[in-house]
Amino acid sequence: MSHLYVAVLAVIVVVLLSVALYRTSQVKTKADYLVAGRSLPAIVLVLTLLSSWIGGGSLFGGAANAYKNGFAALWQPAGGWLALLLIYFIAPRARKFAQFTLPDLLEVRYNQTARVLGTIAILFAYVGIASYQFTGGGNVLHLIFPETLTPVMGTYIIAAFVIFTTALAGMSSVAYMDVAIGSMVTVICIIAAPMLYFKAGGWAGLHHALPPEYFQLLGNYRMSPDHVLQPVGFGVIRGLEFLAPTMLLLLGNQVMYQKFFSAKTQRDARLSVVGWFFGAILLETLIVCIAVFGTALYRSSGEVAKLPHEIIPYTARHGLPALMGALLLGAVFAQVMSAASNYLFSPATNLVNDVFSRYISPGASNKKVLIVSRLAVVLLGCWALFQSLHAASVIHTMLWAYTVYAASLTPVVLAAFFSKRVTAWGAVSAIGAGTLITVVWDIQAVKDCFPRIVADRDAIFLALPVAVAAMIVVSLFTPKPTAKQLAQFAD
Numbered sequence: 001m002s003h004l005y006v007a008v009l010a011v012i013v014v015v016l017l018s019v020a021l022y023r024t025s026q027v028k029t030k031a032d033y034l035v036a037g038r039s040l041p042a043i044v045l046v047l048t049l050l051s052s053w054i055g056g057g058s059l060f061g062g063a064a065n066a067y068k069n070g071f072a073a074l075w076q077p078a079g080g081w082l083a084l085l086l087i088y089f090i091a092p093r094a095r096k097f098a099q100f101t102l103p104d105l106l107e108v109r110y111n112q113t114a115r116v117l118g119t120i121a122i123l124f125a126y127v128g129i130a131s132y133q134f135t136g137g138g139n140v141l142h143l144i145f146p147e148t149l150t151p152v153m154g155t156y157i158i159a160a161f162v163i164f165t166t167a168l169a170g171m172s173s174v175a176y177m178d179v180a181i182g183s184m185v186t187v188i189c190i191i192a193a194p195m196l197y198f199k200a201g202g203w204a205g206l207h208h209a210l211p212p213e214y215f216q217l218l219g220n221y222r223m224s225p226d227h228v229l230q231p232v233g234f235g236v237i238r239g240l241e242f243l244a245p246t247m248l249l250l251l252g253n254q255v256m257y258q259k260f261f262s263a264k265t266q267r268d269a270r271l272s273v274v275g276w277f278f279g280a281i282l283l284e285t286l287i288v289c290i291a292v293f294g295t296a297l298y299r300s301s302g303e304v305a306k307l308p309h310e311i312i313p314y315t316a317r318h319g320l321p322a323l324m325g326a327l328l329l330g331a332v333f334a335q336v337m338s339a340a341s342n343y344l345f346s347p348a349t350n351l352v353n354d355v356f357s358r359y360i361s362p363g364a365s366n367k368k369v370l371i372v373s374r375l376a377v378v379l380l381g382c383w384a385l386f387q388s389l390h391a392a393s394v395i396h397t398m399l400w401a402y403t404v405y406a407a408s409l410t411p412v413v414l415a416a417f418f419s420k421r422v423t424a425w426g427a428v429s430a431i432g433a434g435t436l437i438t439v440v441w442d443i444q445a446v447k448d449c450f451p452r453i454v455a456d457r458d459a460i461f462l463a464l465p466v467a468v469a470a471m472i473v474v475s476l477f478t479p480k481p482t483a484k485q486l487a488q489f490a491d
Helices: 002-024 030-038 042-053 058-099 102-109 112-144 152-171 171-199 202-209 235-251 254-261 266-300 302-306 306-320 321-360 366-390 394-407 411-416 424-440 460-475 483-487
Strands: 220-223 229-232
Touching: 002 112, 002 152, 002 171, 002 202, 002 321, 002 483, 030 171, 030 411, 042 171, 042 254, 042 266, 042 411, 058 112, 058 171, 058 235, 058 306, 058 411, 102 112, 102 321, 102 483, 112 152, 112 254, 112 306, 112 321, 112 366, 112 394, 112 424, 112 483, 152 235, 152 321, 152 366, 171 202, 171 254, 171 366, 171 460, 202 266, 235 411, 235 460, 254 266, 254 321, 266 302, 266 306, 302 306, 306 394, 321 366, 366 411, 394 411, 394 424, 394 460, 411 424
Parallel strands: none
Antiparallel strands: 220 229
């Protein structure tokens, strides 16, 4: 069986490496590297958007959520589905703007300070997201080779491969690798989910193996010894702690905007959102189902109980026929590498476009920009690797990274497209306030300053309202944006 797993992984690695090497030969300019020469058609956009969005957060953090809470874990991906309804209207406007990074947008609509603060927030958030992709990939390799590789060794291997392939061809490499990965993952999950459902005994078997609250989207209630109804499972507040950061991250997601900047036309950008919406609902629901079915089968396993974020790869390894299990495990492996590449490449473009080309060497040649771009990928990859080796929890790292981004950048990005009154200094104050609160929220001395009902909540419930309030109040007392600042963001 181990030879089969090795063969599947080898095929995946060879295919992805071949795509990266071929696309490298097509990269000649800064635009080729950062936005694939603005040449991506709708079908490529659909698959690269889907693959970049569904990575370790869904396959490990979301799966651990499903292991602990059942179908209530759908609150997390549902935030993305809600966001896509609004993104449908944003996508063509983003393609019309057609720059390289989100801080480009922030400077044009607001000012240079907003650009700098936005770059800092993206670096913190996206390197954090890349880090738990490395962790997840290392866990997959450990499950395949338990006697040979430790999770830490696997993490080093994944990081090295992702850094190498991402550095080669940039957006072109990432996007076309995603086409292969997105297609494979979707097909395999569609086949694997019903197989695991029937192996778990169908609906009756699931109910027999799992507590009742696993089947409630909000949990249910039980009577306490003092005759008070107490919630069991998520509850609305806990659900919103997963839904809100996910929704807000996607609405302001630089990876997404860079894909729209890379589209052939505004029509391709808008059409891609339709395919992405239905693909995300299908694939993320299947991922939660696979995790729940695996929980019903292996909830009592000591290894899974100790590391619940491994429930999907563990189920692939032990709950499916050899070939199907190898394919599902290979799909998880490939999907993690896809997300890692996307969230590593994106902040690297910030270092190149928003720091190097903007402040250090504005007139640099294409050759010099490409060299610095690849060095930036390596530098940030090493930083992400360091974080992955010291993170206490995949799901905690995920929510922290989502919240940094959601509270600081999403409000000002949405205001750029939908508000004519938000000012430059209103945006600066929002980015600063949202980032600061999220970064310090884990400090116990800070939490001790608040009532328990606030201190026990995720940072998003404080950081987002403060950021939005700062944006509105400061905008009321500062000069309105000019017609030139607003012109590029209209339909």
